[in-house]
Amino acid sequence: MTADASSAGLRSRGLTARTLPRPVVAGAALAAVAVTFLLFAVTPLQGVADFLVAATVLAILTVTGLTLAVEGRRRAVDRLATSGALIALVLTLLPLGFTLGYTAYRGTKRLTGNFLTHSMAGVGPFSPNGGIYHAIVGTLEQVLIASLIAVPLGLLVAIYVTEYGRNAFGTAIRFLVDVMTGIPSIVAGLFVLAFWVLALHKGFSGFAGSIALAILELPIVVRSAEEMIRLVPAALREASYALGVPKWKTILRIVLPTAATGITTGVMLAIARVTGETAPVLLVVGNNFYINTNPMKGPQASLPLYIFQGAGSSSNLDVDRAWAAALTLILIVVVLYVAARLLTRRNSLRR
Amino acid sequence: MTAVSPGVDAASLRDVRSSRRGDRVFSGVTVVAGALVFALLGAIAVFLVVKAMPALQHDKSSFWTTKIWDPDATGRYGVAALVFGTVLSSVLALAMAVPVALGVAVYTVEYAPRRVGRFLGYLTDMLAAVPSVVYGLWGLFFLLPHLVGTQTFLNRWLGWIPLFSGAHGDVNTFSKSVFAASVILAIMVLPIVAAISREVIGQVDPAQKEAALALGATRWEMLRTAVFPPSRPGIVSAVMLGLGRALGETIAVALVIGNTFDISAHVLTPGGNTIAANIANRFGEAGALGRSALIASGLVLFVITLLVNLIARYVIYRSGVEERSAAV
Secondary structure, three states: OOHHHHHOOOHHHOOOOOOOOHHHHHHHHHHHHHHHHHHHHHOOOOOHHHHHHHHHHHHHHHHHHHHHHHOOHHHHHHHHHHHHHHHHHHHHHHHHHHHHHHHHHHHOOOOOHHHHHOOOOOOOOOOOOOOOHHHHHHHHHHHHHHHHHHHHHHHHHHHHHHHHOOOHHHHHHHHHHHHHOOOOHHHHHHHHHHHHHHHOOOOOOHHHHHHHHHHHHHHHHHHHHHHHHHHOOHHHHHHHHHOOOOHHHHHHHHHHHHHHHHHHHHHHHHHHHHHOOOHHHHHHOEOOOOOOOOOOOOOEOOHHHHHHHHHOOOOHHHHHHHHHHHHHHHHHHHHHHHHHHHHHHOOOOOO | OOOOOOOOOHHHHHHHHHHHHHHHHHHHHHHHHHHHHHHHHHHHHHHHHHHHHHHHHHOOOOOOOOOOEEOOOOOEEOOHHHHHHHHHHHHHHHHHHHHHHHHHHHHHHHHOOHHHHHHHHHHHHHHHHOOHHHHHHHHHHHHHHHHHHHHHHHHHHHOOOHHHOOOOOOOOOOOOEHHHHHHHHHHHHHHHHHHHHHHHHHOOOHHHHHHHHHOOOOHHHHHHHHHHHHHHHHHHHHHHHHHHHHHHOOHHHHHHOOOOOOOOOOOOOEOOOOHHHHHHHHOOOOOHHHHHHHHHHHHHHHHHHHHHHHHHHHHHHHHOOOOOOOOO
């Protein structure tokens, strides 16, 4: 440190500013935890959650205070921000862990082969038997039909928006699709109730549920397909045009196959999303304890609906079955989700 | 692409013509698909209005002010308490979710190593993949009992704030409440806000960040000066989209909220209701007028969420931020 630097008052902010070694920081945090432990041992404070919260707060206060004293205000604020970000991460992962963990814990009790292959037909109020076969059949059919409606339609809309819609109409549709993503699922259900069940007198059916699910699935498919189609390099298209291939054939043979992996990912995520939707299904499929394989006629069961009704039941047997059904539903959704993510890795199109 | 050079034979001319026809047909089909989106949104609005009319006409004077929901027996019903509960629970949920979502977004983009950050991103998105009915079930059987401690704590130390005070001094009966619903909503909205914020923060020009660091800024100062200002419109719209989701969430809320009809800001005490939860809870027992009344309340929800989403989109479009996330 030279004389003129110190005379200018730069000493504390120079390159040799005092810094806390890492072990000291870690030590201070550990000391705070130890003090908290002592507090909980001596005073009437108790509880695991309380201990964790108190220890975290005390550790952050200690470390920040120490930094403030040694390194100055700016570094102290920086440390505080880092701690804040870390706490946010923990607060995000905690509910994920607790939801998945607790569902697995409660669900495995009843989740057996018998549970998966039997319906609730003839299951008395005090019988621990019964299963979700009818609900799985219902959900699979409803989601399949919804996807058969939403995926082709969504692809066409995405193609229009990206390839043909460079005009006011195209912009308007893009905007409306964005607005559609915000439609609450219960409103989609109410629409189908008002339109299909009440106005057209079609009654409750699995297909009515499919329409509602398709409304929710459509914007997700459009947006992901749109994004993927936009990522297809212009050079590919131009090469095709240069060979005299018409635009529609270029789209079908060059653009869509190139974007196929990404589009599939988006479709799988969309399916994962609507598989767990309860609100629209609740209003229009009816519910049924028996196996109804015909989605066009008569009330059908559905996995989310089964869980909802089990949750609201006063019977512990129903609640146990609801947990097992919830575990099944989560497994289906997570498998779809992970598969979609793994597929993303194979996607050659990147932003 | 279909420019005809001089001297082409008839066959290739026919090719060109048929390909033009193909183009016309194909583009026509896609236009129809696009128009269907228009028609669908129009149909949603029209059918909701038509089927809500009987209820709205029957109860013209007090639909907005009545705090009771009894359409089939006494013909008295109104959305006053429902709208209040919907807005209150959603705003409270955002107050809890937004700081955490921003924190986790910043952590995954700026603090964590790239690979770890990507993995944490997947995990956060996984929160959005859990179906709402599972959150409802979990909220009812796991969260409600475990929340009593927090509620007691808030009531004891922050009870001087009207929000956390007991309505009648009863503080030991915490159960299905607006607070419980808000916590569940916060967990469900969190991944949405986090995902969009992550995208937006990730798009900040690295040169700006490096410039801030080169000037001697700490990491937090870099975030404050170089990352947050350009990300603000994107984050605002993320929050609005999260709000839209929270307002319309049905099943999870229906299972953990009190299902009462009073306008009370005491969020810890049992009670509360939202438009969507009320529809889910009352649909089964509703008669003809009851269904119409529920559709009318759904129409109100539709309009509210539409407005919130329009504002969010407006902010995005005006700022020119590209936010397109699979989680949204």
